[in-house]
Amino acid sequence: MEKLSSQQIAQLRRHLILNGSDESLLSELVDHMACEVEYYMWIGLPFETAIDKAMLEANSDAVGTLQETYREALSLKQETMAEASLDDIVFETRNKAYGAYYLRQNYGNSLRDALLGGAGFFLMLIGLISGLNQGKWSYMSLSGAMWLVGISCVAYGGFSWFIQNMKQKYMVVND
Structure with missing residues (x-):
């Protein structure tokens, strides 16, 4: 699988910042988007097409909805949100959903x-x-x-x- 260059990752980061991503989730979202772009490149798409496809999925509405959902699920304030990792957010919500928390x-x-x-x-x-x-x-x-x-x-x-x-x-x- 082809790895992204630092310039390509910086481009993904800029896109997420422009779409209103918090610093607290930015590194996790960049990693996720980089994996998506690498996957699209692996199946044969050129970089430009792969990044366009990934950016279509990560528009400002999607990023905003994702952050709001995570905040509501954990009832986190902005300061607390910065301290929680994406794993904390996802697993806390998932575990409560199927009863493992209890x-x-x-x-x-x-x-x-x-x-x-x-x-x-x-x-x-x-x-x-x-x-x-x-x-x-x-x-x-x-x-x-x-x-x-x-x-x-x-x-x-x-x-x-x-x-x-x-x-x-x-x-x-x-x-």
Whole structure:
């Protein structure tokens, strides 16, 4: 694939500035437009035709609409918009759109439930093996206490996981 020269990239940058692009999104938009022009050149168009086609797509209405959409999606002020990268903007909006943002809110609870379940199962196993080695079983012994603590951890982790799944199953996301 043919790469654009610095003069050609400067031409793309000037076009975006003339169409009202913010400095905050300018580098990302130039990169995107450069990829578009390189693609058109790769399929056989001359540079002039490729850049004209890309510039038709990036007119002032399209650039303005793109920036306004990103600002609204993130509820960003102009100063905050300058600090956010295009990745932040795109992925924040996309993740909220299909629910990943809300799923990530529960990662801490899921991790806690998994650790409690694993540690509880381990304690139950050690308590059971210790009780079988002694030849007798008593809940008042060390092995019985390990069994009780283990079963409590597994029960709490399992119940918490079940409640969390029910909340997620019936959760309605309003954006």
